[in-house]
Amino acid sequence: MKGRHVIEKKWASEKYNVMWHSQKYYNRIREEMNKGASMDLLESMIFEAKKEVCFATRKYIEMQ
Numbered sequence: 001m002k003g004r005h006v007i008e009k010k011w012a013s014e015k016y017n018v019m020w021h022s023q024k025y026y027n028r029i030r031e032e033m034n035k036g037a038s039m040d041l042l043e044s045m046i047f048e049a050k051k052e053v054c055f056a057t058r059k060y061i062e063m064q
Contacts, residue, residue, distance in 0.1 A: 007039050018049045025049030 011033055019026040029037070029045045037045075 004036075007037065007042060008033075010039065011042060014046050018046055022049045022052055025052065 011029070015026065015029075018029060025045060025048065029042065029049070032041060032045065
């Protein structure tokens with residue numbers, strides 16, 4: 001398991017990007033970080049937040 005400092009630094013570098021993509025995922029990740037989330041969980045949730053927006057954007061474009 002990576003040190004907590006490394007995990008916190010990763011979240012600090014990604015949190016505004018996640019917030020821009022999905023407020024829902026931002027809140028979920030914050031909750032998990034308060035519980036002591038692992039780096040694997042953090043990276044997975046960041047990936048999911050970004051993927052969700054890409055999917056929604058693609059669907060919107062297809063509807064046009």
